[in-house]
Amino acid sequence: MNSSNPFKNFKADIPASIVVFFVAIPLCLGIALASGAPLFSGLIAGIVGGIVVGAMSGSQVGVSGPAAGLAAIVLTAIGALGSFENFLLAVVLGGVIQLVFGFLKGGIIGYYFPSSVIKGMLTGIGIIIILKQIPHFFGYDADPEGDFAFLQVDGGNTFSGIVNAFNAISPGATLIAVIGLGILILWSNVLSNKGKIFKLVQGPLVTVAGGIIYFLVTQGNETWGISSEHLVNVPVPEDASSFFGQFSFPNFGAISNPQIWITGFTIALVASLETLLCVEATDKLDPRKRVTPTNRELLAQGTGNIISGLIGGLPITQVIVRSSANIQSGGKTKMSAIIHGLLLLISIILIPKLLNKIPLSVLAAILLIVGYKLAKPALFKSMYKLGWKQFVPFVVTVLGIIFTDLLIGIGLGLAVGVVVILIKSFQNSHFLHIEDKSDGKHNIKMTLAEEVTFFNKGAILTELDNLPRDTFLELDVRKTRYLDNDIIEILEDFSLKARNRNIDIQLISERGNIENPESFIEFFKLRAKSA
Numbered sequence: 001m002n003s004s005n006p007f008k009n010f011k012a013d014i015p016a017s018i019v020v021f022f023v024a025i026p027l028c029l030g031i032a033l034a035s036g037a038p039l040f041s042g043l044i045a046g047i048v049g050g051i052v053v054g055a056m057s058g059s060q061v062g063v064s065g066p067a068a069g070l071a072a073i074v075l076t077a078i079g080a081l082g083s084f085e086n087f088l089l090a091v092v093l094g095g096v097i098q099l100v101f102g103f104l105k106g107g108i109i110g111y112y113f114p115s116s117v118i119k120g121m122l123t124g125i126g127i128i129i130i131l132k133q134i135p136h137f138f139g140y141d142a143d144p145e146g147d148f149a150f151l152q153v154d155g156g157n158t159f160s161g162i163v164n165a166f167n168a169i170s171p172g173a174t175l176i177a178v179i180g181l182g183i184l185i186l187w188s189n190v191l192s193n194k195g196k197i198f199k200l201v202q203g204p205l206v207t208v209a210g211g212i213i214y215f216l217v218t219q220g221n222e223t224w225g226i227s228s229e230h231l232v233n234v235p236v237p238e239d240a241s242s243f244f245g246q247f248s249f250p251n252f253g254a255i256s257n258p259q260i261w262i263t264g265f266t267i268a269l270v271a272s273l274e275t276l277l278c279v280e281a282t283d284k285l286d287p288r289k290r291v292t293p294t295n296r297e298l299l300a301q302g303t304g305n306i307i308s309g310l311i312g313g314l315p316i317t318q319v320i321v322r323s324s325a326n327i328q329s330g331g332k333t334k335m336s337a338i339i340h341g342l343l344l345l346i347s348i349i350l351i352p353k354l355l356n357k358i359p360l361s362v363l364a365a366i367l368l369i370v371g372y373k374l375a376k377p378a379l380f381k382s383m384y385k386l387g388w389k390q391f392v393p394f395v396v397t398v399l400g401i402i403f404t405d406l407l408i409g410i411g412l413g414l415a416v417g418v419v420v421i422l423i424k425s426f427q428n429s430h431f432l433h434i435e436d437k438s439d440g441k442h443n444i445k446m447t448l449a450e451e452v453t454f455f456n457k458g459a460i461l462t463e464l465d466n467l468p469r470d471t472f473l474e475l476d477v478r479k480t481r482y483l484d485n486d487i488i489e490i491l492e493d494f495s496l497k498a499r500n501r502n503i504d505i506q507l508i509s510e511r512g513n514i515e516n517p518e519s520f521i522e523f524f525k526l527r528a529k530s531a
Helices: 010-034 039-056 068-081 084-103 106-112 115-137 158-166 171-189 196-200 203-218 240-244 258-285 294-310 320-328 335-350 360-374 377-385 388-403 406-428 454-465 485-501 517-530
Strands: 064-066 316-318 430-434 442-448 471-476 504-509 512-514
Touching: 010 039, 010 064, 010 068, 010 196, 010 203, 010 320, 010 335, 010 360, 039 064, 039 294, 039 316, 039 335, 064 294, 068 084, 068 258, 068 406, 084 106, 084 258, 084 294, 106 258, 106 294, 115 158, 115 171, 115 258, 115 320, 115 360, 115 377, 115 388, 115 406, 171 203, 171 360, 203 360, 258 294, 258 316, 258 320, 258 406, 294 316, 320 335, 320 360, 377 388, 388 406, 454 485, 471 485, 485 504
Parallel strands: 442 471, 471 504
Antiparallel strands: 064 316, 430 442, 504 512
């Protein structure tokens, strides 16, 4: 890609931006509703996330906007701080703190999440998208779009919402959703290979257009019509003054309130973590395997949150739902994210009434496809083949996301991943080879791994203590590049205790073989200094 020419991939970026635009509309509105914030604040965050963060970010395919993972924090904070204006000040401060994180090179944290957890995150989000869209698909919209937590803001949970949906099916919404899903599958699997026009005009655009036409044709029909509660609900201003009246501004007079600073730091920390996780996941999905500079991403997100907070928007993170929709739709560069933000801005100014004719069930059909592509059954099979050390953290992450929320699910997967690393480290600290007996002694060779840390203390100590009397031990450290001081102390102590058990030790090192215990201890002292 020629980064100096942002318009080079317009043929791919424009269709992708339209798909992301349609995905973003209900999510921006739904997350604002789930957060207890004005609906317009979600749209502001989507616009700033697209245009400002999209322009500043080093990610070519990531898309930023209001995040479901912050909805619970926002809902609690608005009530605790006393007003939405006070909360906006916390958003601005959160953005400033994110800038500090970026300047301090805090983005490196993103590189320390195991691949199994990142894949589990993608799969878990895919499954939760599918589960959350099933009610909307059938015209049951009690829980707002964008509420991805297991315990929903409507008082139910993910599975009770599905059960309730089957007891309250809207025929019109369901019919157009089924037709829309058929169009999407036909477009993706058949028509996209029939000509350039089917790649330029994306299936989701045709599906949404069909949904609007269906609503207009069936309007007023009691059985097959779609009522207003099953449609997108963008605020419609009466004139220019009422449009600008929707903007809110932070109350800087509350800056001395310590609770606002605590909320700002919480927003910065959670938003940064969610962004870094999404960056890792998005880079894995990127067909070109480009690597996003994480510190630059924190600076972009911080700037976006400052601007969003200043004009009445929700906190912003990079979000995997919109990012994956962008990648799946063929987005090549950051222009698709920027254009989607411009489309949001233009549409809420010029055509809010047209947007409010889009059935939510049609958008649910689009998101179902996005979810399926993230959580294909084949991925479970491939992760299982990699062994339990990859599969267990993967499954725990998936289940955690489904039954709690995004951040808790990732935290559970990461915790299990750390335990797996400890177990793996315990097992791989050394290799024990038992050889033939000679001269009445056991000949045993122990080869230490390349890196041996305090995690390996238990394993090595156990093996040394279990050595029988009258043993000849060959301790091979030729491949060992790092020996933790804890391990050196264990080996020093053992070299002294070995005499009482008639255990002879020969140290095999890159400097030659060492058999004298005093030389043995001296060798490890030198190792300790070099380490």
